[in-house]
Amino acid sequence: MFRYEDTAVPVVSYAEIEDRGRSRAGGEVTDEAFEQRIRRLNPDATAMLSPTSGTTGMPKRVKLTHFNFVNLANAAIEIDPLPKESDYFSYLPMAWVGEQMILIAAAFMGGWTVNFPEESETEQEDLREIGPEIIFSSPNTYENWVAEIKAKIENSTGLKRWVYDRAMDIGEEYARYTSGDRSDQDPPALLRLKHRAAYWAAYRPILDKIGLKRAKNVYTGGGPLGEEHFQYYHALGVELKQIWGQSEVCGFVTMHREKQIEVDTVGEVFPNVEVGLTPEGELLVRGPVVTSGYYNQPEKTEGTIEDGWLHTDDFGAITDDGQVKVLDRMDDVLELADGTAIAPVSVETKLKFNPYLKEALVVGEDREALAAVVNIRYDNVSEWADQRDIQYSGYKELTQKPAVLELLRQEVATINEQLEDHPIEQFVVLFKEFDADDGELTRTGKIRREVVTDQYQGMIDDLYGSTETVELETTITYQDGRESTERGEMTVVAVDQPLPEPELAGAEVPRAGSD
Numbered sequence: 001m002f003r004y005e006d007t008a009v010p011v012v013s014y015a016e017i018e019d020r021g022r023s024r025a026g027g028e029v030t031d032e033a034f035e036q037r038i039r040r041l042n043p044d045a046t047a048m049l050s051p052t053s054g055t056t057g058m059p060k061r062v063k064l065t066h067f068n069f070v071n072l073a074n075a076a077i078e079i080d081p082l083p084k085e086s087d088y089f090s091y092l093p094m095a096w097v098g099e100q101m102i103l104i105a106a107a108f109m110g111g112w113t114v115n116f117p118e119e120s121e122t123e124q125e126d127l128r129e130i131g132p133e134i135i136f137s138s139p140n141t142y143e144n145w146v147a148e149i150k151a152k153i154e155n156s157t158g159l160k161r162w163v164y165d166r167a168m169d170i171g172e173e174y175a176r177y178t179s180g181d182r183s184d185q186d187p188p189a190l191l192r193l194k195h196r197a198a199y200w201a202a203y204r205p206i207l208d209k210i211g212l213k214r215a216k217n218v219y220t221g222g223g224p225l226g227e228e229h230f231q232y233y234h235a236l237g238v239e240l241k242q243i244w245g246q247s248e249v250c251g252f253v254t255m256h257r258e259k260q261i262e263v264d265t266v267g268e269v270f271p272n273v274e275v276g277l278t279p280e281g282e283l284l285v286r287g288p289v290v291t292s293g294y295y296n297q298p299e300k301t302e303g304t305i306e307d308g309w310l311h312t313d314d315f316g317a318i319t320d321d322g323q324v325k326v327l328d329r330m331d332d333v334l335e336l337a338d339g340t341a342i343a344p345v346s347v348e349t350k351l352k353f354n355p356y357l358k359e360a361l362v363v364g365e366d367r368e369a370l371a372a373v374v375n376i377r378y379d380n381v382s383e384w385a386d387q388r389d390i391q392y393s394g395y396k397e398l399t400q401k402p403a404v405l406e407l408l409r410q411e412v413a414t415i416n417e418q419l420e421d422h423p424i425e426q427f428v429v430l431f432k433e434f435d436a437d438d439g440e441l442t443r444t445g446k447i448r449r450e451v452v453t454d455q456y457q458g459m460i461d462d463l464y465g466s467t468e469t470v471e472l473e474t475t476i477t478y479q480d481g482r483e484s485t486e487r488g489e490m491t492v493v494a495v496d497q498p499l500p501e502p503e504l505a506g507a508e509v510p511r512a513g514s515d
Contacts, residue, residue: 043067049295050097050247053222053442061295064097068250071288073105075270079255080217080241084111087132089211091116091123093443098221098243101251102136127211135211135218139225140445142240143352145210146232150355151380155387167202170194171235179234179261195237203236212238219243221252223446224326226349227263234261242266244326248310249273250289254324265323275324276309282330283316284309315343332449334365342370342422344449350418354411355380359434359441361452362424363460370419371463372412372427373456375434376404396488399429405491406499413495424495428463428470431488437477459490468492 023029047066051059088107092099107114112134117126153164174195177187187195207213218233221243233240244266245252253275256267269275273287286309293301304311315333317325327333328343335341344362351360351374358377364370378395381404385392392398408429416423434440440452453460455474462470473487493499 041066043070048097048100050100051095052247053096053444053446060297060300062097062247062291063293063295064247064250064291068289068291069101069105070109071272072101072250072252072270073109075272076101076106076252076255077110079257079270082110082112082133082217086110086112086134086216087115087130087214088112088134088136089115089117089127089130089132091120091127092137096138096222096444097247098136098245098251102134124211128209129211131208131211131214133214133216135215137220138222138444138446139220139229140223142220142225142229142233146229146353147355147358147377147380149206149210151377151383154355155383164202167198168235170198171203171237172231174237175231175234178239179231179263183260183262199237207236207238217241219255221245222444224328224345224349226346226353228350228353230263232353234263244314244324246312246314248291248304248312249285249287250291253285253287253289260323262319262323265319265325267324268322269324275318277316277318278311280330281315281317283312283314283324283326285312286310329449334363336364336370336422337366337368340422347372347419347424348447350415351412351424354415356384356408356411359447361434361447361449361456363453363463367464369425370422371460372424373430373452373460373463374408374427375430376408378433381407395433396431396486399431400489400491402499405429405493409493409495409499412493416495426463426492426494428459428490428492431472431490432474432476432486435477437479438475463492 020029024034043066045065046063047069048064049061050064051061053059088102090099090103094100094103103114106112115126115130115132117123153161156164170191174187174191176182177185177191204213207215212218215238218238218240219242220230220240225242230240230242239258239261241256241261242254242265243252243256244254253270253273254267255270256262256265260268270287270289273285273289276284276286278284290305290308290310293305313330315327315330317327319325328345332345333341333343342362342364344364347362347370348360351357351362351372356377357374359375361373362370363372376395376399378398382392382398384407385398385401385404388403390398390401390403392401398404408427412424412427434447434452436443436445439448440455441447456472459470459472469489469491471487471489473485475483476486477483
């Protein structure tokens with residue numbers, strides 16, 4: 001949390017804001033007085049100090065004006081309009097500029113109804129109850145939903161799996177027309193009919209379960225969402241749209257347009273905004289949504305904004321038809337020993353499409369091959385283990401069970417088939433989850449690559465050695481501020497070498513979905 005010291009701007013407590021609101025609601029502040037205060041506002045005055053995500057270092061405070069917010073909200077509503085009183089469900093961190101952009105500016109200007117969960121523990125139940133028309137969330141939310149759906153299907157009856165598989169075959173073909181390689185064509189009439197039947201048989205119950213049954217405008221932003229996840233929602237009939245931006249541009253500056261959704265892009269640029277490229281491939285942004293700079297950090301401002309162009313530190317491209325592609329952060333692109341450049345996020349998103357893997361860090365800078373440090377998705381893996389009578393005392397022990405490691409080895413081997421010349425050769429399952437409280441993730445779930453790589457560099461070096469296990473000692477921070485030191489030994493899993501067959505109730509390890 002930032003501390004505001006020696007500032008000329010008065011800091012108002014939340015309790016005082018509540019008192020002012022009660023005065024306004026009780027009529028102590030008249031409509032005329034309230035409107036006069038609004039008219040006295042300078043559009044170019046700072047409306048908010050928004051923190052950056054902090055993926056590459058300490059978060060900075062971005063100065064955003066009233067004009068920044070109003071301009072961007074107008075553009076977003078013009079591109080993707082919705083009727084007044086449409087429901088929006090707000091459950092993302094309030095500090096995230098994308099949430100502030102939609103929650104405050106777009107919702108007010110569009111006349112939407114903003115709904116909040118009763119408690120953080122009831123978010124999913126409240127989302128399902130409200131069934132909003134507007135959904136905006138970070139990629140990890142969509143990843144979690146896919147993993148939950150796939151795990152439940154894998155553990156359902158044979159008939160339900162058969163219906164689901166047939167429906168997804170139809171959906172995957174349909175998605176080719178909505179966001180895939182045939183997005184310039186309309187789906188054939190027969191395919192539309194099949195997709196409608198599949199909706200009632202399979203998709204509708206799934207969408208109802210996760211709260212998307214009424215969703216019309218569905219967005220993802222704040223980080224990369226893998227093509228597999230993106231196409232999955234389009235297969236279900238959800239026209240998920242990518243947006244791209246950052247705190248320095250008031251949230252986002254690109255969005256997929258209706259009937260112009262391409263899975264490998266983040267959409268077209270907003271009106272009055274320009275996007276350019278440096279010779280090195282860095283995306284630049286210029287326009288009325290760009291910040292005037294960082295609070296009390298003039299040197300950082302000068303290094304980021306040049307002649308009105310904001311350096312985004314995102315590596316990307318612009319297609320011939322004006323669609324923007326974002327491949328990775330400039331500093332995150334790694335180079336193998338043979339000189340091959342690889343965007344690790346493209347590999348990590350493929351790993352996270354698997355229902356048993358929650359998070360992944362792909363490494364390989366100056367190495368001969370790629371390796372990975374992964375987190376299991378505990379709910380799904382524990383259910384898989386329970387069904388096979390695998391005994392374990394908790395998360396840490398479960399991560400190193402031979403049967404679990406063999407399951408994951410098989411899953412990663414399947415993923416490697418999509419990675420062509422640069423597969424993952426070995427991986428280790430971390431005995432703890434990457435955690436925002438430990439500084440390993442941002443609050444929106446993005447991995448802080450530089451922080452994590454530095455923290456686990458010794459383990460990563462050992463991962464490339466000839467050892468069969470690696471050891472780790474790390475500090476874990478709890479939500480109440482307490483800390484503890486965890487030590488553990490983890491097995492290095494070579495993807496092309498099956499593990500010795502574990503004792504699994506007398507049977508070999510079955511693949512996911514097998515009976």
